Amino acid sequence: MKKQTKIAAVLSAAAFMMMVSGLPVYAASYGWVTEGDAKVYYDEDGYLTTDAWRKRGEDWFYLGEDGQIVKSAKIDEYYVDDEGKMVTNAWVELKNEEDPDSPETPDTFWYYFEKDGKSAVSKWVKFDSKWYYFDESGHMATGKTEIDGATYYLGTEKDGFMRTGWIRLEENSHAPGASESWYYFNSDGKMVTTQYDKKIDGSYYTFIDGKMQTGWVLMPSKSDVTDSNAASPKITDYQYYGTAGDGKRAEGFRSIEGISGIHAADEVYTFYFKAGKPYVSDKKGNSLFTINAKKYAFSDLGIMQTGRQIANVANDEIANFYFGEDGIVKTGKQAIYNEETGETENWFFHTDGDKKGQGYHGLRDGILYVYGKRQDATADQRYAPAVLNGVTYLVGTAGNVQKASASSTSSEKPELGRGYKDIKDANGKIWTVDTTGIVQ
Structure with a gap:
């Protein structure tokens, strides 16, 4: 015991001399030694080991510049816990010492130390079926992150795993009034950048x-x-x-x-x-389109038409149509208010066939229509001429064509013989018509 005590005394003096003069400390034996409350390690030559890793049992420890075990610290790419053990296969959250005052950096960083104790650096790590990425500093990446030419979304500072599918993100979370946009990340986590008509669900x-x-x-x-x-x-x-x-x-x-x-x-x-x-008219003006077996008109600006409109039809011709508020073409008799004249007009539109919806042009049931509009005499006129295809007819207030009977004769033009008739309008003017209503 005396010998050991003496040696211990010498060692203590040597340790003291090292602290004072910087001389190396050595011992007669090597390995782990307890000095007071601390564990230190001496090499084969009896020198105190500093700034190096040493293994004890199944665990690795790092000995600092004073030879004592470093605890709760990151040492290069490794980390030791509160007992000084090098951690493996473990997550560690450390305070941000790099730029703590920047609004763009977090207060802490997460690291992952793999089975060899080294922190994951510039690589993907799968943990609990989720993928995480660690940058060149070993920090767990978060938010929109560019990796090898592709952009990924890696969650928030609280989780950090790779997301897929739809993500709504602010353009710049640190800018006042930042707007939000939707992004889509494929099953491999890569963000869709510029792509037209991508099919999703x-x-x-x-x-x-x-x-x-x-x-x-x-x-x-x-x-x-x-x-x-x-x-x-x-x-x-x-x-x-x-x-x-x-x-x-x-x-x-x-x-x-x-x-x-x-x-x-x-x-x-x-x-x-x-x-x-x-749907857009390929000609100037409006063109017809069939949607769910119903006809609509759209302009050369793509606008759906309502009310009375002119539209292009076959053979480079045009025709009048009338569309409801829902845009569907109307057929048959229609009373249409004319905003310009302030009067309601009577129209007729084809009810079937290739011309369905077009304004009727001609005589129908004794009534004269010109491109769909019924030709009426005003109440003040009582009777008035109306022209159809260059031929003048005489019509009444309801558009009905005025005709002579086969036996009637004209007093104004007796030389015409039978089949003519004189009709006086409200202004006293006399019109002579034949059996078809044509004015003579």
């Missing part, structure tokens, strides 16, 4: 720079149009993609605002979409 969406597009979207063939290199884009260059919370490629009827520079500002119009594209 049976619907189609368009993304530009990752953002889901809404409203009117100028399609790729025209997306680089400028005043200097091409004519202004037309409505046929656009597709429509729903509202801010939707984004689905439009199908069917939509009552929405038009396109800036093409339609009047702040006006709501009704359009019909098929695969996102509006």
Whole structure:
């Protein structure tokens, strides 16, 4: 015991000398030694081990510059716990010592130390069936993160695992009034960047720079149009993609605002979409379209028409039509209010066949129609002439053609013989008509 005590005394003196003079401390034996409340390690030459790893049992410990076990600290790419043991297969949250005052950096960072004790760096790690990414500093990445040329969304500072599917994100969370946009991340976590008509769960969406597009979207063939290199884009260059919370490629009827520079500002119009594209007349003016076995008219700006309208028909001709508030063409007799004259007019539109919906042009049931409009004499006239295909007829206040009987004769023009008749209008003018109502 004396010998051991002496040695211990010498060692203590040596340790003291090292602290004072910087000389190395050595011992007659090596390995782990308890000095007071601390564990230290001496090498084979009897020198105190510092700034190095040493194993005790199944665990590794790091000995600091004073030779004592370092605890609760990150040592290069490793971490030791509150007992000084190097952690493995473990998550560790450490205070941010790099730039703690920056609003863009968190107060703490999460690390993951793998089975060899090294922190995961610049790599993906799968944990509990979820994927995490650790950057070049070993920090668990969060938020929108670019990795190897692709963008991923890695959750918040509280979780950090890779997300898939739809994610709604702020453009810049640190900017006042930051707006939000929807993004989509594929099953491999990669964000859809710029893609037109991507099919997701049976619907189609368009993304530009990752953002889901809404409203009117100028399609790729025209997306680089400028005043200097091409004519202004037309409505046929656009597709429509729903509202801010939707984004689905439009199908069917939509009552929405038009396109800036093409339609009047702040006006709501009704359009019909098929695969996102509006029905548009390919000729100047309106053209007819059949939707669910019913006829509608859309203009060369894609606007659904209501009321009385002129539309293009076969053989480069035009015809009058009348459409209800729902846009469906009307047929048969229709009383239509004329806003310009303040009067209600009577019309007739074909009820079937290729001309269904077109204004009737000709005589029908003894009544004369010109392109659908019934030709009436006013109450003040009582009788009035009406021209059909260059032929003048005499009509009454209900549009009925005035005809002579086969035996009647004209007093004004007796030389015509039988089959003519004189009719006096309210102004005293006498009209002579034949058996078909044609004015002589």
